[in-house]
Amino acid sequence: MKIKTILIGVAILAVVMAVSNPNKERYIEYTVDRFSETGRSSLCTGVGDAQQQCKFAVALLASQGKPLIRAFLENSTRQQNFLLFSIYTTELPNQKLTAIAAFGNFLSN
Numbered sequence: 001m002k003i004k005t006i007l008i009g010v011a012i013l014a015v016v017m018a019v020s021n022p023n024k025e026r027y028i029e030y031t032v033d034r035f036s037e038t039g040r041s042s043l044c045t046g047v048g049d050a051q052q053q054c055k056f057a058v059a060l061l062a063s064q065g066k067p068l069i070r071a072f073l074e075n076s077t078r079q080q081n082f083l084l085f086s087i088y089t090t091e092l093p094n095q096k097l098t099a100i101a102a103f104g105n106f107l108s109n
Helices: 002-020 024-043 048-076
Strands: 077-081 086-091 096-102 105-108
Touching: 024 048, 024 077, 024 086, 024 096, 024 105, 048 077, 048 086
Parallel strands: none
Antiparallel strands: 077 086, 086 096, 096 105
């Protein structure tokens, strides 16, 4: 009886993982948003009005550049789909990004 309950639990967990495994489009959206936020926080380190103006400029550039960033990421990202989870690898000119996707979320370096 106990083994049957465990097997049913494992089967339910596997179904939930398979259904909630994010697709490549969701990964691209996550990465575009991550790049936009990283640019805002790393470039705008000043204080006061200068910082606010910088954040506004970066936000404007990020919103205008999203289609370009998206196209670049779509061409440089490889998905390995293991049904229950996926591994995404994005090759950038100066680094390699890797993310594990499971349960509708991403864990990235």
